Amino acid sequence: MSSEALWALGRGNGIVALAFMTISVSLGIATRSGRPLVALPRFAVADVHRFVALAAVLLVGLHMGLLFMDPYAKLRVIDFVVPFLGKYRPLWQGLGTVAFDLLIIIIVTSMLRKSLGLKAFRVIHWATYTLWPIAMAHAIGNGTDAFRIWFLAFAGCCALIVTASLGWRLRANFTEYAGV
Template sequence: MSTTLAASAFSSNPLWYTTRSTAVVGFVLLTIGAVLGVASTQRTLASRAWPRFATQALHRNVNVLGLLFILVHIITTVADSYVNVSAASAVVPGASSYKSLDVTLGTLAFDIFLIVAVTGFLRVRMKEPVWRWIHLLSYLAWPLSMIHFISTGTDGASGKWGFWLAVLATFAVAAAAVLRIVTPNGPQGPARSVA
């Protein structure tokens, strides 16, 4: 596709292309955030050369950036008249009449990621076990977002590039989880190294 043709297509449907692109970038960033989250424990990447707090800070910042892209994705989806997705659908599971189940999975993922992010910023004011249980919800949110990405987006159908991106992302998250499970505990760092 030539640059002129691509620019013409974007100018005729800017919300639709922005919705698609922010979904892809947001999904990739949340995948990187998930991998870093699994790796930011004392067992996986922590070392004198790469301290645990650096991985945790990177994990947090990548996830915040990913959520910002997802927020733009949601806003442009609601604003676009191509499909009828209400503002309530963004936060209320089951409120969408368009691909109800698929949008509901995305809504649940966003709601969970948002709760995890907010409590992440409040971590120093929370009891560690409470924060940890809430944070474990991200292990549910990421697969929900991946299924939403495949089933709702036009690029995620089987055989299209979005599908293979989701396969690669699943492999990366699974590999990080396996690495965490098989790696023995490393040096202990401060439990609350990132606020």
Template sequence: MATLLAQFSAHFPVWNTIRAGGLTSYLLMFVSVAAGISHSFSFFKPKRKKQFLLVHQSSGWFGLLFGMIHGLVLSFDQSIHFPLSDILIPFTSDYKPISTGLGTISLYILFVLIITSDFIKQLGRKTWKAIHFLAFPGYLLALYHGITSGTDTQQPLILGMYSITGCIVLILLFLRIQHQSAPKNPKKAQEN
């Protein structure tokens, strides 16, 4: 088996696949979170909200797929030994156990969000919404994982990407909280 893995690694750019899978997964999670927050703003017309919802759902699914690729291809890497158990069980890796463990938890959160979204009717909207708020800590864990364990973080372009996407999510979240706490009917608020 080790010989097969070594041959596979020699002919396939494993490390590049790991990096590309991780960065793609992170960017898709960012798009999903940003579109999900944007979908919740009531000032958007129904057609625009429907577009945001489609982007939110599809980028979430693809983010999960690329996150799984990122994690599973690590088991083929010969430079850093990552047995499948270290990938699947958080905080058991010898390589940056906190950061890699948080990355695994982030992927599990994304999986839970996607699965529970398929069962909104069975769970009830209130329960589903409470679970869905895990998207924010899940995103932050992915951001932390990428910054602290990503080998490309020293590159200004990658660090800039993490900084800009993180700031966008924080701004959208702030606007969402402001929007949610604003009176629903401005005329009634002025009368009171």
């Protein structure tokens, strides 16, 4: 596979991963709200959330693997773990590393959910509220398509979806706030 193909596939997977992360975060917010979403009951929203989150993780892994094999990106193994050491746009690449590190923590704690207990799991899982904007900043700052109209529209839609989900959750009639 040519390096141009690796670069294009790596970029494309990063963009699709951001879309899946956006959907996952929004569904996670919706699941936590205690309300059904459109025609789906709460348990179905939770199942879709888990499926989309798993797909996002796989897409992030593919994004990183393809760019690791690409000679233009010049990624090293350490760049996946230690942020801000990268050769290409170290700040923006480092934010991608921070997002990946947070993603690993969220994956591990999700797998240990029953052992950790619900309260500890929720506290750690709140890291997704920082993971998503960090991943978005990585996409905008490190992406070679960052200033193209289509990408700005895509990023704007992602931001709008997450913002709308948060607004929906924070409304006064939020189920958990009903007794307050």
